[in-house]
Amino acid sequence: MKDTTAALYIVATPIGNLADISARAIEVLSSVDVIAAEDTRHSKYLLQHHGIETSTISLHEHNEQQRSELLLTRIAAGESIALISDAGTPLISDPGYRLVNMAREQGIKVIPIPGACAxxxxxxxxxxxxxxxxxxxxxxxxxxxxxxxxxxxxxxxxxxxxxxxxxxxxxxxxxxxxxxxxxxxxxxxxxxxxxxxxxxxxxxxxxxxxxxxxxxxxxxxxxxxxEGQSTVVDRDEAEEVRVLQILLDEVPLKQAAAITASILGIKKNKAYEMALKLQQK
Structure with a gap:
């Protein structure tokens, strides 16, 4: 059995430049028992570039359920397995969710090895x-x-x-x-x-x-x-006061504050505090 702890390792790989991989990722990929790759043909170039000779097995959207069961059985038996995608961090618009979810449900340790993410x-x-x-x-x-x-x-x-x-x-x-x-x-x-x-x-x-x-x-x-929608600018306080004054002449304070908050889109607490101040004048 290798030095790597029996677990599922989620290993980030480069998104383009093959140098963008951590020393820890190379160490893990070199020492696990098997690497589950989205496309083994694609990943072999990265592994060969870094002199990693660990065997690979495919895990993609079409076989993830069945393959996950097999991989988790191997981990339960004491093996260590790394998951990689074609590029970047696994699971980010890539396969792997079922595997990780099933591993955690079964109490199997999941260890992230962070790195590149587009x-x-x-x-x-x-x-x-x-x-x-x-x-x-x-x-x-x-x-x-x-x-x-x-x-x-x-x-x-x-x-x-x-x-x-x-x-x-x-x-x-x-x-x-x-x-x-x-x-x-x-x-x-x-x-x-x-x-x-x-x-x-x-x-x-x-x-x-x-x-x-x-x-x-x-x-x-x-x-x-x-970019996100810009924060809506605060309404003119004069408008809030005007609406509150109209309502305070017709309905109780709490109801006036609630109606004002609903009409103007402000927080109820803010409307209530303003109504209190107006009533105390």
Whole structure:
């Protein structure tokens, strides 16, 4: 039995540049009993590049349920197994959820080996707010469903992050322009860490033009980011006072505050405190 503890290791691999892998990831991949890979043919180039001779077994969306049962049985018998995807951190729009979920349900130790992730790499260099963000994965392929998905996010204040395929990228950007408006900033991050890495952040109207007029921007691995909806500015306090004064002449204080909060979209506590002050004058 190898030195690696019997467990499931979730190992992040490079998203392009083969040098973007940690020493710990190489050590784990070299010492586990088997590596579960999304595509063993794809992963062999990374493993060969780093001199990793560990055997591999496929785990993808079509065999994950059956293969997970087999892998967990092996871990229960004392083996150690690493999970990798074709690129980046496993489970982020990649297979692996069933395996990890089943492992935790069975009390099997799951150990993350962090590293590259296209979502975080794109966000860090986009110039958009990274304080709060929402990763939405891939948008629906059909325009109607895609627009509906975007409309549900129209007022989301967090930075929005999507993966998109080259063949749908222009259509998705155009739908974003329709839903979010031309002034909303957006970022195209493509081929991250690779030779033709491109990161362009512009208002959506300008970004759509740039992408349409340069076919090179429509190729490769793509991350799209859109800034969140700006926080709604506070309403004029004079308007809040005016509504409260009208209502206080007709209904009890608590009810006046609740109605004002509902009409103006402010917090009930704030409306109640203002109503108290007005009543005490």
């Amino acid at each position: 979502v975080i790499a794109a966000l860090s260099a986009s110039g958009l707010s990274a304080e709060r963000f929402a990763f939405e994965g891939f948008l629906p392929p059909k325009s109607t469903a895609r627009r509906q998905a975007l409309q549900s996010l129209e007022n989301e204040p967090r930075t929005l992050i999507f993966y998109e395929s080259p063949k749908r990228m222009v259509a998705s950007l155009q739908d974003m322009l329709t839903v979010f408006g031309g002034e909303r900033k957006a970022c195209l991050a493509r081929e991250l860490t690779k030779m033709f890495e491109t990161i362009v952040t512009l208002p959506l109207a300008e970004l759509v033009d740039v992408v349409i007029n340069d076919a090179n921007h429509q190729k490769g691995e793509i991350v799209l980011l859109v």
